[in-house]
Amino acid sequence: xxxxxxxxxxxxxQMRVALARLLRAEGYEVRxxxxxGHFLLTPPDGRPGCVLLDLHLPGPSxxxxxxxxxxxxxxxxxxxxxxRGDIASSVRAMKAGAVDFLTKPVDPHTLLVAVDTALARDxxxxxxxxxxxxxxxxxxxxxxxxxxxxxxxxxxxxxKQIGDTLGISERTVKMHRAQVMAKMEVASIAELVHxxxxxxxxxxxxxxxx
Amino acid sequence: MAGSxxxxxxxxxxxxxxxxxxxxxxxxxxxxxxxxxxxxxxxPWNVVTLIGANFLTPSNVTIDGAMRKALMAPGRHPVNLxxxxxxxxxxxxxxxEQEFAALLAKKYATTHVDAVVTLGSAALDFAEKHRDELWPxxxxxxxxxxLESLANRSLSPTTTGIPVQWDIAGTVELALSLRPDTxxxxxxxxxxxxxxxxxHVTRRQLEAFQKRLHIEYWTDASMDQFSRRIxxxxxxxxxxxxxxxxxxxxRTFLPREAxxxxxxxxxxxxxAPFDSYIGHGIVAGSLYSYEALxxxxxxxxQEALAAPTTPIPWATITKASCVADARQLEHxxxxxxxxxxxxxxxxxxxxxxxxxxxxxxxxxLAILAQSxxxxxxxxxxxxxxxxxxxxxxxxxxxxxxxxxxLAGELTASIAHEINQPLGAILANAGAxxxxxxxxxxxxxxxxxxxxxxxxxxxxxxxxxxRVRALVTSRQSDLKAEAMDSIVxxxxxxxxxxxxxxxxxxxxxxDAGLPQMEVDRVQVQQAIANLCxxxxxxxxxxxxxxxxxxxxxxxxxxxxxxxxxxxTGPGVPQxxxxxxxxxxxxxxxxxMGLGLSISRSIVEAHDGTLSARNLDxxxxxxxxxxxxxxxxxxxxxxxxxxxxxxxxxxxxVKTQGTVRL
Numbered sequence: 001x002x003x004x005x006x007x008x009x010x011x012x013x014q015m016r017v018a019l020a021r022l023l024r025a026e027g028y029e030v031r032x033x034x035x036x037g038h039f040l041l042t043p044p045d046g047r048p049g050c051v052l053l054d055l056h057l058p059g060p061s062x063x064x065x066x067x068x069x070x071x072x073x074x075x076x077x078x079x080x081x082x083x084r085g086d087i088a089s090s091v092r093a094m095k096a097g098a099v100d101f102l103t104k105p106v107d108p109h110t111l112l113v114a115v116d117t118a119l120a121r122d123x124x125x126x127x128x129x130x131x132x133x134x135x136x137x138x139x140x141x142x143x144x145x146x147x148x149x150x151x152x153x154x155x156x157x158x159x160k161q162i163g164d165t166l167g168i169s170e171r172t173v174k175m176h177r178a179q180v181m182a183k184m185e186v187a188s189i190a191e192l193v194h195x196x197x198x199x200x201x202x203x204x205x206x207x208x209x210x
Numbered sequence: 211m212a213g214s215x216x217x218x219x220x221x222x223x224x225x226x227x228x229x230x231x232x233x234x235x236x237x238x239x240x241x242x243x244x245x246x247x248x249x250x251x252x253x254p255w256n257v258v259t260l261i262g263a264n265f266l267t268p269s270n271v272t273i274d275g276a277m278r279k280a281l282m283a284p285g286r287h288p289v290n291l292x293x294x295x296x297x298x299x300x301x302x303x304x305x306x307e308q309e310f311a312a313l314l315a316k317k318y319a320t321t322h323v324d325a326v327v328t329l330g331s332a333a334l335d336f337a338e339k340h341r342d343e344l345w346p347x348x349x350x351x352x353x354x355x356x357l358e359s360l361a362n363r364s365l366s367p368t369t370t371g372i373p374v375q376w377d378i379a380g381t382v383e384l385a386l387s388l389r390p391d392t393x394x395x396x397x398x399x400x401x402x403x404x405x406x407x408x409x410h411v412t413r414r415q416l417e418a419f420q421k422r423l424h425i426e427y428w429t430d431a432s433m434d435q436f437s438r439r440i441x442x443x444x445x446x447x448x449x450x451x452x453x454x455x456x457x458x459x460x461r462t463f464l465p466r467e468a469x470x471x472x473x474x475x476x477x478x479x480x481x482a483p484f485d486s487y488i489g490h491g492i493v494a495g496s497l498y499s500y501e502a503l504x505x506x507x508x509x510x511x512q513e514a515l516a517a518p519t520t521p522i523p524w525a526t527i528t529k530a531s532c533v534a535d536a537r538q539l540e541h542x543x544x545x546x547x548x549x550x551x552x553x554x555x556x557x558x559x560x561x562x563x564x565x566x567x568x569x570x571x572x573x574x575l576a577i578l579a580q581s582x583x584x585x586x587x588x589x590x591x592x593x594x595x596x597x598x599x600x601x602x603x604x605x606x607x608x609x610x611x612x613x614x615x616l617a618g619e620l621t622a623s624i625a626h627e628i629n630q631p632l633g634a635i636l637a638n639a640g641a642x643x644x645x646x647x648x649x650x651x652x653x654x655x656x657x658x659x660x661x662x663x664x665x666x667x668x669x670x671x672x673x674x675x676r677v678r679a680l681v682t683s684r685q686s687d688l689k690a691e692a693m694d695s696i697v698x699x700x701x702x703x704x705x706x707x708x709x710x711x712x713x714x715x716x717x718x719x720d721a722g723l724p725q726m727e728v729d730r731v732q733v734q735q736a737i738a739n740l741c742x743x744x745x746x747x748x749x750x751x752x753x754x755x756x757x758x759x760x761x762x763x764x765x766x767x768x769x770x771x772x773x774x775x776x777t778g779p780g781v782p783q784x785x786x787x788x789x790x791x792x793x794x795x796x797x798x799x800x801m802g803l804g805l806s807i808s809r810s811i812v813e814a815h816d817g818t819l820s821a822r823n824l825d826x827x828x829x830x831x832x833x834x835x836x837x838x839x840x841x842x843x844x845x846x847x848x849x850x851x852x853x854x855x856x857x858x859x860x861x862v863k864t865q866g867t868v869r870l
Contacts, residue, residue, distance in 0.1 A: 018638040022644065024641075107640075
């Protein structure tokens, strides 16, 4: 948990102070901002965390800020807080990836659960982000032929089929396959398929020569 | 006649020719008196009225007066009238007859008398006897001589007259019809010759009543004796009074004076057959009108003198007729209804109804019409008051409904305003809990948490107070209010809503204004309506330029203005005049009541509400409260024009909750 920061954005000073106080008491590190602008003016330091965001803010609203963060590829999970729940806004917020949409007055426990969820999501995002980077760098180590074999393997082709497709012998396929497994640092075909899934999800190139 | 006409014509011509410039000429031109007689002059007839009694005897005065009047009427033959009186009622004629005749002879020596009208039997006898020596050739015309007595007289061939036949029987009949149970009739007459003259006739006529009535004749008594005896009579008796010209004691009277004296003490009703008695104590009588007699005599004189030597039969006048005295009838408790319908009832106490029937009917109708009008107006006034009160109640309810609607419209922002501090409270409490749980709670931190909780709580209750003040049903309440506080409250109320809609509020409130006597909530409602209206108007305005302006400032001579502006599209010019009408709306969901209610509120405060479009775009609504609303006098408890319904469902107030 250490190192994570909860960013509280609320124009209402009483609310802002109370939220910060609650989160600090629960052991979180908190930074408060009175408007979307103030938040954006603070340079992101890349630390893990989440945003506790009031939907209605003077000037740009919470939803505006959510959009801006996405555009700036700042993927901090957002928990929305609002004094008046209107369905349209909550749907928009959730579609745009908000972790939760809480209505004030919010029960401290509910709030903490939402913050924890957001932080966990941030962690797992960061973790999967690291995975992707690992797999990507490993993938980069594959030779052209190995990469072709990798692509065929992860879509479930048999060695013989791969050999026919690539015009190489089944034996050669087996050799490349072992090389791929070693380079990708996986122990089973299942792991290899998982790595391929992750890479695909972040849009890694399917094949160097495809 | 023709000559004078010509002369007048000539004179007129002369005047015309000479012109009217010379007063001298005109003065000289006044003609000498022109004779006006239209017919060749006739020698007047000389007529002597010879009165048997004295000049003042009422019957004589009446008859003579009527005759004179008729004879002197225009168009009649000219007449010279002379009067002589024998006064035979009081002075026996026998003793002075010769001397009196001689006096008259001397008196009329140079006057040719054409006719002698005699009044009474004595006068007729005297005239017949002395005609040749006094008034040779004169025609004698008698009057007031009983028919019965004429049979015993030998009259000159040219003598004629109007005999009378006193209707004594008819008079007694009247007495009997007024009092059918009358048993006794007392006939009273005096002791003089005249008094006795009608007794004979009376006895004859009363013979017919012998069976029905006990008839007594009282005579030869002094007036005092008569009075005492008449006092003893029972009301069931009846008195027939003939005359008392002289009583047994030798006192002389005018007969009707004696009658009046007796009537004043009599307990029995008195009747008499003589016209001159009516009004002087008799109840009723069947009698001849002396005035008719006099008039008839005048005709007879004319007829007789037109042909001086032609014998003329006796004249008659119409039958004796019933005359009654209403005062006497009432005095004796007798009913007029018992009298014949033709009976002339005189001296009826003035009766509005009888004398002024149509005036009375008219007046009554007028009063009725007026009453109906007044009633109608009063009714109408009441109906109007009821309607006004009803309208006031409705308006008050409408205002209330409109305030609720306003609150409903603002629900989201109200909820936000309340949830904000509530959220802070919960978060603070959660923080305190966590600190305590972890044993990290410092008392400094805890007290600042508690202080914040209290602050947030107060803030929430302030929001609730504002909402409740707006929506609670209430009586109108005029108080001295600081206008900036009123407007400030409205802005606090609307701030959330403005924020929600991305509207910037630009307020310029002059805090140094004098207090005004207003109903705080109503004025807030009016202002809030205008503000919400302005915010609605800016729905299509781009986000950055939505500005709600509100300005509170002194204006003119002591008034205060509240101006609300927006940056919306403004009011279409053709809709400006209808803007404040009820149910006029340009909004899809609007009821069209907000502005109408705002205006009626402002007007109930003697103010005005106007709208115009701004040159720079947007609309401006301007409330103006006049200087008369400034607090300078003691406040009234409530303004009639703002009074709300006295009986309201008290739910909201007593429960102390806000129902949105």
